[in-house]
Amino acid sequence: DSGVTQTPKHLITATGQRVTLRCSPRSGDLSVYWYQQSLDQGLQFLIQYYNGEERAKGNILERFSAQQFPDLHSELNLSSLELGDSALYFCASSPQSGGQETQYFGPGTRLLVL
Amino acid sequence: DQQVKQNSPSLSVQEGRISILNCDYTNSMFDYFLWYKKYPAEGPTFLISISSIKDKNEDGRFTVFLNKSAKHLSLHIVPSQPGDSAVYFCAAKIQGAQKLVFGQGTRLTINP
Numbered sequence: 245d246s247g248v249t250q251t252p253k254h255l256i257t258a259t260g261q262r263v264t265l266r267c268s269p270r271s272g273d274l275s276v277y278w279y280q281q282s283l284d285q286g287l288q289f290l291i292q293y294y295n296g297e298e299r300a301k302g303n304i305l306e307r308f309s310a311q312q313f314p315d316l317h318s319e320l321n322l323s324s325l326e327l328g329d330s331a332l333y334f335c336a337s338s339p340q341s342g343g344q345e346t347q348y349f350g351p352g353t354r355l356l357v358l
Numbered sequence: 359d360q361q362v363k364q365n366s367p368s369l370s371v372q373e374g375r376i377s378i379l380n381c382d383y384t385n386s387m388f389d390y391f392l393w394y395k396k397y398p399a400e401g402p403t404f405l406i407s408i409s410s411i412k413d414k415n416e417d418g419r420f421t422v423f424l425n426k427s428a429k430h431l432s433l434h435i436v437p438s439q440p441g442d443s444a445v446y447f448c449a450a451k452i453q454g455a456q457k458l459v460f461g462q463g464t465r466l467t468i469n470p
Contacts, residue, residue, distance in 0.1 A: 286461055286462045287460040288460075289457035289459070299456055344389070344390040344409055346392060347392075347458060349394070349402045349403070
């Protein structure tokens with residue numbers, strides 16, 4: 245158990261819908277990262293928040309957005325969903341930002357768009 | 359442009375023998391490397407890491423070797439155990455950057 249929690253574990257929805265994925269980092273960690281793993285793909289970085297502020301952006305679609313709240317939990321919002329958005333979404337956390345830090349991953353949310 | 363490559367999609371090893379997983383990278387700005395293990399329906403679990411100022415790091419049965427001139431790192435597991443059967447991901451980080459860049463993963467199967 246990494247100490248990072250994610251809800252829900254599974255999500256099934258239809259094209260065009262909007263969903264919210266939630267992540268709670270390890271106690272004391274200020275950074276939260278979101279990654280996407282599609283079928284037969286490695287993990288792709290989406291976005292990072294540090295202490296409530298966006299710190300880095302990767303291959304995140306404009307239909308996707310995220311935020312980190314004062315209690316440091318984070319939410320990833322996916323809207324106008326398409327079939328190709330079906331994937332595993334992982335959240336990770338680390339104590340700070342930018343250094344040689346290990347990122348610890350949550351169990352993931354499996355999203356299926358029908 | 360795949361900056362981190364794991365060229366072997368799968369590897370099968372006898373229990374008790376050594377498992378060697380390989381990873382190549384192209385970006386010389388990477389200065390921190392990590393290995394993660396992933397079981398089905400679970401998130402990646404951190405195994406071991408190495409800074410670019412070192413060429414070897416050891417933690418129990420796991421050793422990571424870094425060859426900067428060849429832009430190559432490897433993970434050695436000795437002895438291999440059935441519980442080591444999983445997908446192993448190599449990841450790299452550029453100094454000062456936030457994201458991890460992952461390889462495609464290698465599925466390791468340990469046979470009894």
